[in-house]
Amino acid sequence: MHEVQQPALSVARHVLPETLEEVLELLATHRDRAKVIAGGTDLLVELDRRVGRDLEMLIDITRVPGLTMIHEAPDFMHLGPLVTHNQCATHPLIVGKALPLAQASLEVGSPALRNRATVVGNVVTGSPANDTVSALVALDATVSIAAQGGQRTVPLTDFHTGVRQTVLQPDEFVTDLAFPALASNERGVFLKLGLRRAQAISVVHLAMVLGFDGEGPANGAVTSARLALGSVAPTVVRSPDAEAALVGGSLDAERIAACAAAATQSVTPIDDQRAGGDYRSELIDVMVRRALSALRRGEERMAFPANLPTLGGPVVTAPVVSAELTSGSSVDAVVNGTRVSAPWIDGTMLDWLREPAGLTGTKEGCAEGECGACTVHLDGSSVLSCLVPSGRAHGATVVTIEGLEDQDPPAAELHPLQQSFIDEAAVQCGYCIPGFLMAGASLLAEQPAPDPDQLRLALSGNLCRCTGYYKIHSAFEAVAPSEAPTS
Helix, strand or coil, rough: CCCCHCCCCEEEEEEEECEEEEEEEHHHHHHHEEEEECCCHHHHHHHHCCCCEEEEEEEEHHHHCCCCCCCCCCCCEEEEECHHEEEECCHHHHHHHHHHHHHHHHHHCCCHCCCCEHHHHHHHCCCCCCCHHHHHCCCCEEEEEEEEEEEEEEEHHHHHCCEEEEECCCCEEEEEEEEEECCCCCEEEEECCCCCCCCCCCEEEEEEEEEEECCCCCCCCCEEEEEEEEECCCCEEEEEHHHHHHCCCCCCHHHHHHHHHHHCCCCCCCCCCCCCCCHHHHHHHHHHHHHHHHHHHCCCCCCCCCCCCCCCCCCCCCCCCCCCCCCCCCCEECCCCCCEEEEECCEEEHHHHCCCCCCCCCCCCCCCCCCCCCCEECCCCCHHHHCHHHHHCCEEHHHHHHCCCCCCCCCCCCHHHHHHHHHHCCCCCCCEEEEEHHHHHHHHCCCCCCCCHHHHHHHCCCCCCCCCHHHHHHHHHHHHCCCCCCC
C-alpha cells in the first residue's frame, strides 16, 4: 500500500477547554500523548502523513478567549497564540510598525489558509522554510512559554534547535510572541522566492531591519542591522558579517555589494527537491541586493497591497464552548441554517461534512490545503475544511456549497455568483467549482467590486485543473463589471 493510502495517525479525543489553566493542566497530565491545535494547518497534515505517533488527544485552544489579541505595550508588539496570518497582514499596528511580519504573513498559503494558520503555529512547527520566522528573527522577537510550574521567555534565535526541533517541552505552551516596534528611524523588509507566485514553500526567504542616524527614507548612515536568512540552513539564521558590512555608512552600491557577498558566504545552503545549494547561494546575493536597494529608495512598502481581501477574516471568532469529544460523542453545529447533530469522527471537518453530516458538495482535492476545493465558511470566514479538525465544528456555524443559495422559499434562488457561473459557462468539470464559489462569495461580501489584484489574491488558493480561468474571471466580471478583470 502506498504511503498516501495508509490510514492517518489516530486521535482518541478532541478536547475544547475554556481557559488557559485547563490547557496547561491537560498538557501536564498527558504530555507527549497530547498536542495543542490552533489552526491545525501543519498538524493535520502531519497526522495524515503519519509523522509522529498516535495521540491520546488534541487540545483545541480556539475556544479560549483572549488569545487572538495584537497589542502594543508600550514599545513592544505582542501576539497571542491564536493570531492568524491574515490578522498580521491586515492589522494597522503590524503593517505600520512591523512591516516584515505583515509581508511574510501575506506569503503564507492562501487567504482561506491564512484565516486559520497562526503565527505561533508557524514558529512552533520549526521549519526553516516557514516565512514568518525570518521576519520575527529580524524583528528580534522573544517567545513566552508557560507550564503549570511557571513561565519562561526565550529569544527566538534560541528557540529552534534544528529542523522542526524546538526547546518546547511536552507540558509547555507558547502564550506570547513579543518584539520591539520599529522606531521612527528604523525600516525593514521581507523577500521570498518560491517556485510559483502563491501557495509556495520558500526556496529562499529573508528579512532585514535597519536603523539609520536620521529619519525618513535612507537618511544618513546605517547604525544597526539585523538580517535573517530562511530555507538555507537547519534553522533560520542571522548573518553577523553581513550585518557588520552595513553599519557605519550609507547604503551605497559598495556597501550593498559587501553585505550581499558576506550573506552569501555565511551559509552553505542545502540541496533539496526545490533547489540546489548553488542556486540558493546565488539567490541570497540577488535577494539581499534587492532588499537593500528597496530600503535605500524607500520603496519597501510599494508592493504591499491595500485593502487586502481576507475572505471573511481576519479573525474567525469561535463561540466559547467546553466539550470533550470521543467515540460516541456528537458534534452539534448549525450547518446551512439548520441545526445538525452528527457523530464525532477522528478526522477533518471535510470528512465530517461529507460522511456523518451527509453533505457531499464540498470536495476533497489535495487533502493538504493546496487546491481550495474544500472551502467552506466557518463562523463567517472562508477556511479549508481539509485542514480543520472535525471537533472544531462543535458549536459553530458552517456554510457549505449546499447552503450558499437563498434558503427561504418562495424566494429561494441561487447566489448571484452561482448564477453567473452558469450564465458564463464557468462550471467546466465542476470539481473545483464549489471551492471557487465559496471563496468568491466571501470576496464579494467583502469587496463588492474587486479590482484585478484583489481577485487574484482572493482566488490564489483555488486551483482549476481544467485551466479554465478565463470563464471564471468572466463570471466575476458579470457580477461586478466595474472592476473585475476580463482575462
